[in-house]
Amino acid sequence: MVEIEAFELFFEFTRSHEDWQLDEYVSVALSALITGVLWFGIDAHRKGQEIARFYEESLKNERNMSDARRIQALGTLAGGVAHSGNNLMQPILTLARISKSQLANDHLVQGHLDRIIVAAQNAGELFHSILKFSRNETELSQRVDLGGLLRENQSLLAAAVSSNIQLDIEISPIPVVAQFSSNNLLDILLALISNSSDSYNGEQGKVEVISRYSSEWSQLVVRDYGCGIPEKELDRVFEPFFTNKDVGQGTGLGLAIVKSLVEDAGGHVHAESVIGEGTTVTVNIPIADDPIKISTEQKEVSL
Amino acid sequence: MIKVLLVDDDEMVRYALRSAFQIADIVVVEKSNGSFVRTPGILEDVDVVVTDILMPNVEGIELITTLNEVAPHIPVIAMSGGGRLNSQDYLTSASDLGAAAVFSKPLDEVKLVDKVRELAALKH
Numbered sequence: 001m002v003e004i005e006a007f008e009l010f011f012e013f014t015r016s017h018e019d020w021q022l023d024e025y026v027s028v029a030l031s032a033l034i035t036g037v038l039w040f041g042i043d044a045h046r047k048g049q050e051i052a053r054f055y056e057e058s059l060k061n062e063r064n065m066s067d068a069r070r071i072q073a074l075g076t077l078a079g080g081v082a083h084s085g086n087n088l089m090q091p092i093l094t095l096a097r098i099s100k101s102q103l104a105n106d107h108l109v110q111g112h113l114d115r116i117i118v119a120a121q122n123a124g125e126l127f128h129s130i131l132k133f134s135r136n137e138t139e140l141s142q143r144v145d146l147g148g149l150l151r152e153n154q155s156l157l158a159a160a161v162s163s164n165i166q167l168d169i170e171i172s173p174i175p176v177v178a179q180f181s182s183n184n185l186l187d188i189l190l191a192l193i194s195n196s197s198d199s200y201n202g203e204q205g206k207v208e209v210i211s212r213y214s215s216e217w218s219q220l221v222v223r224d225y226g227c228g229i230p231e232k233e234l235d236r237v238f239e240p241f242f243t244n245k246d247v248g249q250g251t252g253l254g255l256a257i258v259k260s261l262v263e264d265a266g267g268h269v270h271a272e273s274v275i276g277e278g279t280t281v282t283v284n285i286p287i288a289d290d291p292i293k294i295s296t297e298q299k300e301v302s303l
Numbered sequence: 304m305i306k307v308l309l310v311d312d313d314e315m316v317r318y319a320l321r322s323a324f325q326i327a328d329i330v331v332v333e334k335s336n337g338s339f340v341r342t343p344g345i346l347e348d349v350d351v352v353v354t355d356i357l358m359p360n361v362e363g364i365e366l367i368t369t370l371n372e373v374a375p376h377i378p379v380i381a382m383s384g385g386g387r388l389n390s391q392d393y394l395t396s397a398s399d400l401g402a403a404a405v406f407s408k409p410l411d412e413v414k415l416v417d418k419v420r421e422l423a424a425l426k427h
Contacts, residue, residue: 086384087313089409094319097412098326124409 076183078130085127092120143288144182146211146220147171153186160190161197161207170210178218178285184261185220185285191258192222192281199226199279217267217284225278234273258283305423306330308346310337310354310366311382316408320353323412329419337366346374350423351403353415356383367400378403378422382410 096116103109150157150169158167178185189209196207210221229237238259262269266286273279307324311317312335321331332345337354339345346352352370356363367379381402404418 083384086408087316090313090384091315091319093409094323094412098319098322101326120409 082127082131085130086124089120089124089127093117093124096120142179142181144178144180144185146176146178146185146218148175149182149185149189150209150211153189156186157189157193157209160193162200162202164202164204165197165200166206167193168206168208170208172210172212174213176211176213176218177288179288180218180265180267180285184265188258188261188283189220189222191255192283195255196222196224196226196279196281199224199228201227213287214284216287218287220283220285221280222283223278223280228275228277229271229273229279230275231273234271237271238269304328304330305350305419306332306348307419308332308334308349308352310334310352310363312336312355316355320412320415323416324419327416327420329416337363337369340366340369341373346370346377349374349377350426351378351380351419353380353382353419356381364400367402371401376426378426380404380406380415380418380422382406382408382415384408 096113100110100113100117103113150171154169157169161167193207193209197205199205205224205226208221208223210219210223212219212221238255259269262283262285267284269281269283271279271281305328307329309317309320309324309331310333311320314335317333317335321333324331332349352366354363354366363381363383367381370377370379379402382405384407403422406415406418
C-alpha cells in the first residue's frame with residue numbers, strides 16, 4: 001500500500017501540473033544521481049581490485065625476497081661447510097691410505113681401511129656438489145637494485161674509506177636493477193672504494209660512487225681524484241697479483257676478482273686514469289630481464 | 304735429502320701430509336700461517352714450499368707473492384679446499400701468480416710427493 005501511495009504521489013506531481021521546467025530539473029538531478037552512484041560503485045570496485053592486486057604483488061615480492069635471502073644464506077653456509085669438509089677429508093684419506101701401505105696386504109684391517117677411504121671419497125664428492133650449488137644457485141641467478149644496495153650499506157661503505165676521505169654516493173632516481181649477486185656486488189664496491197681511498201696516500205680527498213643506467217647496462221662508477229695510475233700500468237691493474245701497494249697492504253687480487261666476477265656475469269669493467277688527476281672505474285653489468293624480483297639483501301652469514 | 308716447508312692452519316692436515324712426506328724420506332718444516340716469510344734463515348735449504356691458500360693472518364696468496372720476491376728460486380705448491388670463492392678461482396690465481404703446481408683438497412698425497420720430488424729435482 002505504501003508503494004502505491006508513493007507512486008500516486010509521484011504521478012500526481014509529474015502529471016497534474018504544467019511546470020515542465022521543474023520536471024526537467026528533477027529528471028536531470030535524478031539521472032545525475034544515478035550516474036554518480038553507478039560511477040562511484042564501478043570506481044570503488046576497480047580501486048578495490050587494484051589495492052588487492054598491489055597487496056598480493058608485494059606479498060609475493062616479499063616471499064620471493066625472503067626465499068632469495070634464505071637461499072643466499074644457505075649458499076654461504078654451504079660454501080663454508082664444503083671448505084671445512086674438504087679440509088677435514090684430507091687427514092682421513094691420507095692417513096687411511098698411509099696406514100694401508102704400512103700394513104701387510106693380507107692384514108685384517110685392510111678391508112676396514114678400504115671402506116674408510118670409499119666413505120671419505122663419497123663425502124668429498126658430496127662437498128664438491130654442495131660447493132657447486134652454493135655458487136650456481138645463489139650467485140649466478142640473482143637480481144640486485146644498485147641504488148638499494150648502496151643505500152642499505154652506506155655505513156659499511158663509509159667504514160671502508162679512511163677517515164680523511166669523504167664518500168659521495170649518487171643514486172639514480174629510478175631503480176637500477178642488475179642481474180648479479182648482491183654479495184658479490186658489495187665485495188666489488190668495497191674493493192673499488194678502498195682502492196680509491198688508498199689513492200690519496202693519506203691526504204684529504206673524495207670518493208664518488210654513482211649508480212645509473214647506461215645504454216644497455218646497469219652501471220656502477222667509482223671515481224677518485226687521487227694520485228692516478230700510469231698509462232702503462234692501467235692495462236695491468238686487473239691482472240691477478242698486480243699491485244703497487246707494499247707487501248702486507250694488499251694481495252693484488254682485488255681487481256682481478258672484480259674483473260672475473262663481473263665477466264662471469266656477462267659484464268665488463270674498465271678503468272680510466274690521469275696521473276695526478278684521479279681514476280674512474282666503470283662496472284657494466286647486464287640489466288635484469290625481469291626487474292620485479294629484486295634482491296638487495298646483505299651478507300647474513302659469514303664464515 | 305729434500306726439505307719441504309709445509310704451511311697450513313689445520314693441524315690435522317699438517318699431521319697427515321707430514322706423515323706422507325716422512326714416509327717418502329722428505330724432511331718437513333711446518334708453519335700454521337705465512338707470517339714467517341720474512342724471518343731470516345727460515346727459508347734456508349728449503350727445496351719446495353707447500354701452502355694452503357685460505358689462512359688467517361698472512362694468506363697463501365700473499366705468501367706466494369712475497370716468496371716470489373724474497374726467494375724466487377723456491378718453487379711453491381698451492382692447495383685449497385674451496386670456500387669464499389670457488390677453490391678453482393684461487394688456484395687459478397695462484398697458478399697465474401707463479402705457483403709451480405696447484406692441488407684441490409682433498410688431494411692425493413702420492414701425487415703431491417711426486418710433484419715435490421719433481422720440483423726439487425728441477426731445482427738442483
